[in-house]
C-alpha cells in the first residue's frame with residue numbers, strides 16, 4: 001500500500017502552491033492545518049519537520065521536504081509523466097527554473113508587506129516608508145510578468161506548468177497591495193489559472209485564508 005502524502009499547511013500561505021500542484025497531478029494529500037497566529041508553527045513537533053517553523057512541509061515517498069520551490073521541483077522530477085515541468089535538457093528548462101524561483105522574489109516582498117500591514121499588533125509600529133518602498137518594488141517585480149504574458153497564455157510557451165502553480169498563488173496575495181488594473185495581461189492570466197478545477201479544489205480544501213481582512217491595503221500616511 002502507498003504511504004499517505006501529508007501536506008502541512010496554513011490557509012492562504014505558500015502551502016497553497018503545493019496543494020494546487022498536487023491536485024494538478026491527480027494526487028490526494030492529507031492536509032494538516034495550522035493556525036499561523038496561534039503559535040502552532042513553533043510547536044517542537046512541527047519544528048522537527050520544518051526547522052524554521054515555516055509552511056509548506058510535505059511528507060512524501062518516505063521523506064520530509066520543506067521550501068515550496070524545492071517541493072515543486074521534487075514533485076515534477078519524481079513524477080515526470082504528469083508533464084508539468086520541462087526536465088533537464090528539454091526546451092524551456094531555463095525559463096521554467098527562472099519563473100519558479102522568481103515567484104519567491106515576489107513572495108518575499110509580500111511577506112514583508114504582510115508583516116507590516118497584517119501581523120504587527122499595533123499600527124504605530126508600521127513604517128510608511130518601508131511599506132511605500134516595498135509596494136513600489138512589488139509593482140516593479142510584476143512588470144516582467146506583464147511583458148511575458150503578452151506573448152503567451154502561461155509562463156511557458158509550451159503551456160501550463162509548475163511555474164504557474166508557484167507564481168499564481170503569489171499573485172492572489174500581491175493584489176492586496178498593488179492595483180492590478182495597471183496589469184491587464186497579468187489580470188487575464190490570473191483569472192485563467194484561477195478557473196482551473198485543481199485551483200478551485202485547493203481553495204475549497206484549504207479553507208478560509210487567515211491573512212487578509214480587506215481587499216486592498218493602502219500605503220499609510222507618514
Ligand SMILES: N[C@@H](CCC(=O)N[C@@H](CS)C(=O)NCC(=O)O)C(=O)O
Pocket residue numbers: 010013014015036041053054055056066067068069104
Ligand atoms: N521560502 C519558503 C518560505 C516559507 C514561509 O515563509 N512560509 C510562511 C507562510 S507563507 C510561514 O510559514 N511563516 C511562518 C513564520 O514566519 O513564522 C517557501 O517558499 O516555502
